[in-house]
Every structure is written in structure tokens, then in C-alpha cells.
Amino acid sequence: MRAVQFTSFGGPEVLRIADVDVPAPGPDEILVRVAGAGVNQLDTKIRAGAMPQGRPAAFPLGTGVDAAGAVTAVGPGVTGVAVGDVVFGTGRATMAEQAILTAWATVPRGVDPVEAGGWGVATETAGRLLTELGLREGTLLVSGASGGVGSAVVQFAVARGLTVIGTASAPRHEYLAGLGAIPLAYGAGLADRVAEVAPHGVDGAFDLSGAGVIPELVGLVTHPTDVISIADFTAPGHGARVSTGATRTMRPEDGFAEAAALPGFALRVERRYALVDIADAHRQAAGGHTVGKLVVTP
Ligand SMILES: NC(=O)c1ccc[n+]([C@@H]2O[C@H](COP(=O)([O-])OP(=O)(O)OC[C@H]3O[C@@H](n4cnc5c(N)ncnc54)[C@H](OP(=O)(O)O)[C@@H]3O)[C@@H](O)[C@H]2O)c1
Structure with missing residues (x-):
């Protein structure tokens, strides 16, 4: 073959x-x-x-x-x-x-x-991140929401009843809104834009792009551990968490099952x-x- x-x-x-x-x-x-x-x-x-x-x-x-x-x-x-x-x-x-x-x-x-x-990887990672964060209600900020992992995270989080703010470049905002997220631009001034759509702050944040946003995300949540990155290994230096497949406590099949059971997941x-x-x-x-x-x- x-x-x-x-x-x-x-x-x-x-x-x-x-x-x-x-x-x-x-x-x-x-x-x-x-x-x-x-x-x-x-x-x-x-x-x-x-x-x-x-x-x-x-x-x-x-x-x-x-x-x-x-x-x-x-x-x-x-x-x-x-x-x-x-x-x-x-x-x-x-x-x-x-x-x-x-x-x-x-x-x-x-x-x-x-x-x-x-x-596979996108749904496994999305399920793992949401389980590790453990947020049952409130607002989740997803930095880098329109890619593979982000698209899965947004759909899982919306289905779990969370309000989701997702960042991506402007041409992806319609796509993100279609997934159920409030789209925002990434880059300078993110905290101000988040404050406009979430005046009471956010309850958790994921860094999916590793673009150096950890300090900014930590400034938006109550506890630094409410921020989890999958792509920035400097996160623990700011009190935030890193999630890797190697230390996961979930089985990959859990994320797969969540996608398979979610009507309309795509x-x-x-x-x-x-x-x-x-x-x-x-x-x-x-x-x-x-x-x-x-x-x-x-
Ligand atoms: N630790 C783990 O367990 C694990 C698991 C899976 C993936 N990963 C890693 O996680 C990362 C993301 O994976 P993926 O498959 O979702 O990637 P992807 O499909 O390439 O998506 C990347 C996302 O990041 C956004 N982005 C690009 N530049 C950005 C910036 N400067 N600020 C904020 N967002 C930005 C993109 O939006 P635009 O297109 O609009 O720019 C897009 O939404 C990769 O580094 C991957 O290796 C880690």
C-alpha cells in the first residue's frame, strides 16, 4: 500500500x-x-x-x-x-x-x-480541556478559536451551556458566530474588547494558539489556574496551566464520544x-x- x-x-x-x-x-x-x-x-x-x-x-x-x-x-x-x-x-x-x-x-x-x-485530536483535546477546567457555568474565552481544536472546543462549550467568546482574525468571525461564539479580534487591546462583551469578566480561558497571550488572559480571570494553554509552555511561569496529551487524565474516547453524541457537531x-x-x-x-x-x- x-x-x-x-x-x-x-x-x-x-x-x-x-x-x-x-x-x-x-x-x-x-x-x-x-x-x-x-x-x-x-x-x-x-x-x-x-x-x-x-x-x-x-x-x-x-x-x-x-x-x-x-x-x-x-x-x-x-x-x-x-x-x-x-x-x-x-x-x-x-x-x-x-x-x-x-x-x-x-x-x-x-x-x-x-x-x-x-x-480525532481536535475532539480529544477539546474534551480534555473542558474537563480539566471544570467550568459548569459562566463565560469562557477561547484564544485561537477558529482552528481545529478551537472549533471543537467552541461547540462542546456551547453545548455544555457556557457563554463562549472566541478570538480569530476578522475573516473568520462569521464562521465563529455560526458555531455559537461571540467573535473578537486577537491582538493588542484584547482585554478592552473582552470587557465590552463580558463586563463581569470571564470565568476561564484557553490559549490554543501559543501567541504569547498568557499574561493578558491571566489578567481577565479570577485565578491564574483558570487559564489553560495547549501551545505555550511558559504558561506555568504566570500561574496558568498547560494541558498535554502526555499528562491527560481522560481517555481519548471521551472526547470522541462527546463529538459523536452532539447533534450537528461538525x-x-x-x-x-x-x-x-x-x-x-x-x-x-x-x-x-x-x-x-x-x-x-x-
Ligand atoms: N497540548 C495538546 O494536547 C495539543 C493538542 C492539540 C493541538 N495542540 C497545539 O495547539 C495549537 C493549535 O492547534 P490547532 O489544530 O487548533 O491549530 P490551527 O487549526 O492551526 O488553529 C490555530 C488558531 O489560532 C488562531 N491564531 C493564529 N494566530 C493567532 C494569534 N496571534 N493570536 C490568537 N490566535 C491566533 C487562528 O486564527 P486565524 O486563522 O484567524 O489567524 C486559529 O483559530 C498547535 O500549536 C498544536 O500543535 C496541542
């Missing part, structure tokens, strides 16, 4: 299409025929060598974490899913015709599996890419201005 691989860390140009054996699912894993595979900034950071795993890389490496498609094989110990079921989730080397998933949920009826191929696919255009997809994702998701269709 065809799969994207790279044999050295570097820019998007290191990505190649290789002919590889179809992987066999191990215990608690499944194999899917990939209908869609969402591109994450994480993929571009791993490819660039910016995410050291603490041991030498075993090249060649595959790329991609998100995928959705029909199950073609199930590994030992797997229950509740059968060959032919259409699922989405997260796994490894998903930019390929077939890929292993290690966590999954059923693609809801009526949802295009290509779109669901971009749901992640806009800004652009679909063929497998051969994976380098372009990485360039676009790394830019950090995606509306919803970018999805590769092998």
Missing part, C-alpha cells in the same frame, strides 16, 4: 510516498482503510524533529495521528467493533491507505468519513489534499491559520 514516510527530520520536502506492507493491528488496536486523515500541527513538529521522544528515531517514520474509515481488521482483545464498521479516532502513520488506530468511536450516521478523519474541512500533496498540507497546517481542519484523502 502507499504511505507517507520520511527518513530524516526536516522541512515538508522530506515527506515521500513509499510502498509499504499493510500493518497488522496489535492488541487493542484496529486497522482501517483511511477515508480521511486530518493534518495536525503536531505532525509538522514531529517531522521537523521538534518533538524528541527520548530515544533515537527509527527511520523511516510514518506521519499522521488522525484518521477515519472502514475497519479492515481488529487486533487481539478488541471488542465492540467489527470489520466494516466506519470509525474515527487516533493512531499512528495515518497518512496511508490503511492505518492502525489505538482509540476510536463510530462515525455518526450522516457524517462524511472524510470529515470525521479530522475529528468540523469544517478547509481543504482536502491527495496523499501526494502531503508536503503542501504540512506547510498549510504549520502556518497556524486553518479554519477547521485540513484532511488528506489517500
Whole structure:
């Protein structure tokens, strides 16, 4: 089968299409025929060598974490899913015709599996962030709300009954309003703009873009720990929290289930890419201005 691989860390140009054996699912894993595979900034950071795993890389490496498609094989110990079921989730080397998933949920009826191929990381992260914040009512500020994680966070938070203020550049404001958020511009003067729409302040804030807004967000909440970042590791220096997959207390399936159970949940696919255009997809994702998701269709 065809799969994207790279044999050295570097820019998007290191990505190649290789002919590889179809992987066999191990215990608690499944194999899917990939209908869609969402591109994450994480993929571009791993490819660039910016995410050291603490041991030498075993090249060649595959790329991609998100995928959705029909199950073609199930590994030992797997229950509740059968060959032919259409699922989405997260796994490894998903930019390929077939890929292993290690966590999954059923693609809801009526949802295009290509779109669901971009749901994995975004919904897992959104569910984790909201659980870690633990806000039951009030106003949530989401900095960088129109991308993959932000689009999922906004929909989950609105469904949980929170008032959501989301920042993005002006061309994305209509999109954000459609998700149920109050759109605001990011950049200088954010605190004043927030004060206009939330005169009583905000009860929690997420930094999803890592654009250096932690001190400003901390100034808007009651306790610095009411601010959580997924992209700015200086946050603890300001009393705020960082959430990473590595320290998560939730199962990925919890975020998947929240998306699957939410009527009308959707992640806009800004652009679909063929497998051969994976380098372009990485360039676009790394830019950090995606509306919803970018999805590769092998
Ligand atoms: N720690 C974790 O567990 C975890 C999990 C998932 C993702 N991440 C990381 O989280 C980040 C976001 O992921 P994503 O997939 O949502 O990214 P994305 O799809 O590229 O979205 C980025 C968002 O940031 C906004 N943005 C860009 N420049 C900004 C600025 N200067 N100020 C405020 N907002 C700005 C964008 O809005 P415009 O397009 O309007 O500029 C967009 O809404 C990435 O760094 C990713 O690696 C971490």
C-alpha cells in the first residue's frame, strides 16, 4: 500500500510516498482503510524533529495521528467493533491507505468519513480541556478559536451551556458566530474588547494558539489556574496551566464520544489534499491559520 514516510527530520520536502506492507493491528488496536486523515500541527513538529521522544528515531517514520474509515481488521482483545464498521479516532502513520488506530468511536450516521478523519485530536483535546477546567457555568474565552481544536472546543462549550467568546482574525468571525461564539479580534487591546462583551469578566480561558497571550488572559480571570494553554509552555511561569496529551487524565474516547453524541457537531474541512500533496498540507497546517481542519484523502 502507499504511505507517507520520511527518513530524516526536516522541512515538508522530506515527506515521500513509499510502498509499504499493510500493518497488522496489535492488541487493542484496529486497522482501517483511511477515508480521511486530518493534518495536525503536531505532525509538522514531529517531522521537523521538534518533538524528541527520548530515544533515537527509527527511520523511516510514518506521519499522521488522525484518521477515519472502514475497519479492515481488529487486533487481539478488541471488542465492540467489527470489520466494516466506519470509525474515527487516533493512531499512528495515518497518512496511508490503511492505518492502525489505538482509540476510536463510530462515525455518526450522516457524517462524511472524510470529515470525521479530522475529528480525532481536535475532539480529544477539546474534551480534555473542558474537563480539566471544570467550568459548569459562566463565560469562557477561547484564544485561537477558529482552528481545529478551537472549533471543537467552541461547540462542546456551547453545548455544555457556557457563554463562549472566541478570538480569530476578522475573516473568520462569521464562521465563529455560526458555531455559537461571540467573535473578537486577537491582538493588542484584547482585554478592552473582552470587557465590552463580558463586563463581569470571564470565568476561564484557553490559549490554543501559543501567541504569547498568557499574561493578558491571566489578567481577565479570577485565578491564574483558570487559564489553560495547549501551545505555550511558559504558561506555568504566570500561574496558568498547560494541558498535554502526555499528562491527560481522560481517555481519548471521551472526547470522541462527546463529538459523536452532539447533534450537528461538525468540523469544517478547509481543504482536502491527495496523499501526494502531503508536503503542501504540512506547510498549510504549520502556518497556524486553518479554519477547521485540513484532511488528506489517500
Ligand atoms: N497540548 C495538546 O494536547 C495539543 C493538542 C492539540 C493541538 N495542540 C497545539 O495547539 C495549537 C493549535 O492547534 P490547532 O489544530 O487548533 O491549530 P490551527 O487549526 O492551526 O488553529 C490555530 C488558531 O489560532 C488562531 N491564531 C493564529 N494566530 C493567532 C494569534 N496571534 N493570536 C490568537 N490566535 C491566533 C487562528 O486564527 P486565524 O486563522 O484567524 O489567524 C486559529 O483559530 C498547535 O500549536 C498544536 O500543535 C496541542
